[in-house]
Amino acid sequence: MNLLGKRYFFFTLSLLVILPGLIVLATSGLPLSIDFTGGSLLEVTFVGTTPQPADVITLYEDANIKDAKVQTTDSGTLVIRSEFLDNEKRDTVLTSMNAAFGETTIQRFDSVGPSIGEQVTSRAAMAVGVSSLLVVIFIAWSFRGIKGAYRYGISAILAMLHDVALIFSVTALGSIFLGWEIDSLFLTGLLTVIGFSMQDSIVVFDRIRENSSALRRLDYETLVNHSIVQTLQRSINTQLMTVEFLLLALAFFGGVTLRQFVVVLLVGLMSGTYSSIFIAAPVLVVWEKQEWKTWFKKKATV
């Protein structure tokens, strides 16, 4: 089975899948939740009929609260986002809602101060950066015995960036069609995907490491291809059969609160397996053969 021969086909395929979402991101910006921007989210149910969003917005404006946006959900609740509310303002809102629309019950109320939101964003970026850096250092150290150990670390990071780009892309599309947001739970999912993406790449690399002493006489491309094929069964069984089964069960039967999180994990972990085979390992070969020297010449090796 020659999986490496078509590497440029797979590179293109990944780009085609990732680009649409990234274009959405570039045009409409990150759909950051109040966890990062600061603000408040109030989810309420009504005993009587659910009021029109416009009425609720008027009520907020009367109470002198800015940026109110109202969303109705499948379960019949209203989700109202606005600027940061302290408890007095929240009480004012609830009292006037009770007066205007009948008995109102709070299902969820999140209010994040603007300074907190800012700090969460910078710390989150730092968390992602620090964990990737540590893992690269760890891989380079762990592969120190073989030629070009740092390449393995960097290839693993490229594969990881591929997975990260993909879940951002999926979330961007989700934000348009399903109203998804990037919240702290998304961040949790993101970091998990990073961890497992590394795990997958490392399993393939480990086989290359083992084979590069045993099958020294093979040329590098054949050796890498051989290693991928040898670990393929494990990749499919672990990822598709077990992890994805567990996550699919959560996605279909789990609570709505968790759905976006599960979909992010589902896509991210699948992408992690894909990228370990079709991004991380091929990049090693491209690097070893220095193929970029022929990229812009006629009849490139596609």
Place this chain on the structure above:
Amino acid sequence: MIKRQNTRLVVIVIVIAFALWIDLNDTLLISNPFNGSVIYSRDVSPQLGLDLRGGLQVLLEADLPEDVDVSAESMEVARSVIENRTNALGVAENVVQIAGDRRIVGEFPGLKDTEGVINTIQQTGLLEFVDVGDTPMAAGTIIQTDYGLSPSAAETTPAEGEEAPIVYHTVMAGAALEDVGVTQDTLGQFQIAFALNSEGSDVFAEHTIANSGKFLAIVLDKEVISAPRINEPITGGSGVISGQFDYESANALTVQLRYGSLPVPLKIVESRIIGPTLGEDSLQRSLKAGLIGIIIVVLFMAIYYRLPGITADISILFYAAIAFAVFKGIGVTLTLPGIAGFMLSTGSALDANILVFERLKEELRRGRTLKQAFDMAWSRAWSSIRDSNAAVLITSLILFWFGNAFGASIVKGFAITLALGVSISLFSALYITRTLLAVVLDKIKITNFQRWFGI
């Protein structure tokens, strides 16, 4: 294959028995068999997070300018003050923790009356003795003070056209109180007597000598309680607060002053309320989902990997029992992402098994004997299991640090369950599966690899 099989089996049995003991009981109890006295008792009932049972989460931040340092001790005192106050409300299972340098996170699960708790926390109980100069001040007046402000911030010039709010000077804060109690004056009017520590006495003496005849307001949470005139210098370090108190209000204030004066003012920077129905629905569904997922996976392993698959299934069940016991034992709060983290680490446990079994099949196909293949499978798979799990552990440590700094207990819960799960999964794959499979292969002589290993 492996030596000392019996010792290994005994170790596994002991570990599992211990785990089941914790799993199946909500209270661990060891009593003396001769007289029935309790030697050891510990509550290990599972703790559900706010997202699963509903409740209130509040993130408080020191309400001081960024450049003012907040000492770790004063944060710790503030934390225990809030804990005492909210516990006094009769709210069960509160968790009040310090998050980062200047934040405190409070979690009040299963709470109906969120108003009461928020009000109680917000009564910061910051007592100040404020120099109000020559103006007498009515009780109930809200004033501004310079407590906690850096000297430069207190002297900002007001914008034109606006009347500058008067910022009064705080002579001393409630931290200087050493003792407080309710007393009655000669007319039977209730009042609060206080004694100051030595540092406070000096400050108080100095101020009262220099400002005789002026007013000194006693201010709680920026609200004037009383503003007596300084009739004579108070040098003994004790005095009384008089106001319109009945016994209840005097006592309530005393309690708040005694246990409750916060060393740092706090403001609410984040609050989350999760309705109980939302939480319960999620819990039921997620548990069901987890069960369905695990059944599918167990079946898959048994069908695809045959004999090794079945031993792996057994060790996965053992893994689940051990992991749950560890979560209960060290008191990990179970949240929805925590359940997700646990399921992912189950995936990790399976991955370790699958790596070994694929290797085992590979070596058998190459024509090695069962014993050779068995030994090689584990030794060869070890390096990839070790390195890949180390990468996950590194990520979960960073996650834990992030969640901890922001009181994001949801992120923290995920990181803890993932890290613990991955560690336990290593034990399950490398020790339990290996031992069980070796024992089984010793007992039955297998010739048909096709049937038993699914090659």
